[in-house]
Amino acid sequence: MLFLTLLVLSIAPGISILWYVYNKDKYEKEPKKLVVKTFILGACFTIPAGLLEVAIQSITGIRMEGSLVQGFIGAFFFVAPIEEYAKYLAIRIKAFRSSEMNEVMDGIVYGVAAAMGFATLENIAYVFQHGIGTGVxxxxxxxxxxGIEGAIIGYYLGLGKFNPKSLRRNTLTGLTIAIFFHGTFDFFAFSGSALAIFIIPLIFFMYLSFRKRVRLALKNSRFRDGRDTEEFPTKVIKMTTKGVVKIIFGIFFISFSALILIGSIAAASEGDWDAAEYGFSIFFTVIPTVVGTLLIFSSRKDRVEA
Incomplete structure (x- = not known):
């Protein structure tokens, strides 16, 4: 009975989320066979991604739960990039090349399918190891x-597919956003501190981001209002290369300041600091944060119609 409970608890969330997003595609449903194949591909990439993470941890000695600094490095530079790229490959190998992926909303559906395949197999391992509480x-x-991270990757792949000149830029944008969300989530989760409480507002913010992209994809659907046109909607907003670069550097500066802050907290907890050391810490925390925030907000001006 316990085995069955754990199995259902492991599988049900991923299937439910995929079914929810699948039915969001209200103008032209995707073939279930291709959705299932993408789900399976996502699951298949879970094992090599996990092995690569273990190998990197063994080589570098970095542990997600070792310290705040190690957790930050592990989350943003190892775990998140590996797992999000795995989801990207699961979409790109089959669904992206299919003629069935013929609008941006389809990219979201296949992105979630790949992510739920990945998450479901990962979930089975976690739930059977740690129990019902972890599963819930x-x-x-x-x-x-x-799922949200996969949807974001799929959304930008969809934009790129119908605007080939911007495929590389859109792919980079989708992966960057997904990695940022994933890295932030994992850092909070493995911090072993009160920072974990920030996971809840983070998930809410991620959901709002997901909902916004679904709304845009449906609004610009080629099948909306019964029409079926080969023309890609002209009022799709995309980010220029300059804007993407600003976002990447903005995230870098904010991440740098967060790393300084984490290191400062860890060092201060081990001994007394003088005024100069506190001043140094505050300066290199505040300035990069301000610069990064300004860069990200200024990137809003670098959006153009596709």
């Missing part, structure tokens, strides 16, 4: 997080 928590936090 992951059903409302980790699994939806994976």
């Amino acid at each position: 928590m992951r059903a409302f936090l980790s699994v939806p997080g994976h």
Whole structure:
């Protein structure tokens, strides 16, 4: 009975989320066979991604739960990039090349399918290892997080497919946003501190981001109002290369300041600091944060119609 309970708790969240997003595609449903194949591909990439993470941890000695600094490095530079790129490959290998992916909303559906395949197999491992409590928590936090990240990658792949000149830029944008969300989530989750409480507002913000992209994709659907046109909607807003660069550097500066802050907190907890050391810490925390925030907000001016 316990085995069956754990199995259902492992699988149900991913299937439910995929079914929810699948039915969001209200103008032209995707073939279930291709959705299932993408789901399976996502699951298949879970194992090599996990092995690569273990190998990197063994080589570098970095542990997600070792310290705040190690957790930050592991989350943003190892785990998140590996897992989000795995989801990207699961979409790109089959669904992206199919003629069935003929609008941006389709990219969201296949992105979630790949992510839910990945998350479901990962969930089975976690739930059977840690029990029902972990399964319940992951059903409302980790699994939806994976789904939103996959949706974002799929959304930008969809934009890129119908605007080939911007495919590379859109791919980079989608991966960057997904990695940022994933890295932030994992850093909070493995911090072993009160920072974990920030996962809840983070998931809410991620959901708003997901909902916005679904709304845009449906608004610009080629099948909306019964029409079926080969023309891609002209009022799709995309980010220029300059804007993407601003966002990347903005995230870098904010991440740098967060790393300085984490290191400062860890160092201060081990001994007394003088005024100069506190001043140094504050300066290199505040300035990069301000610069990064300004860069990200200024990137809003670098949006153009596709």
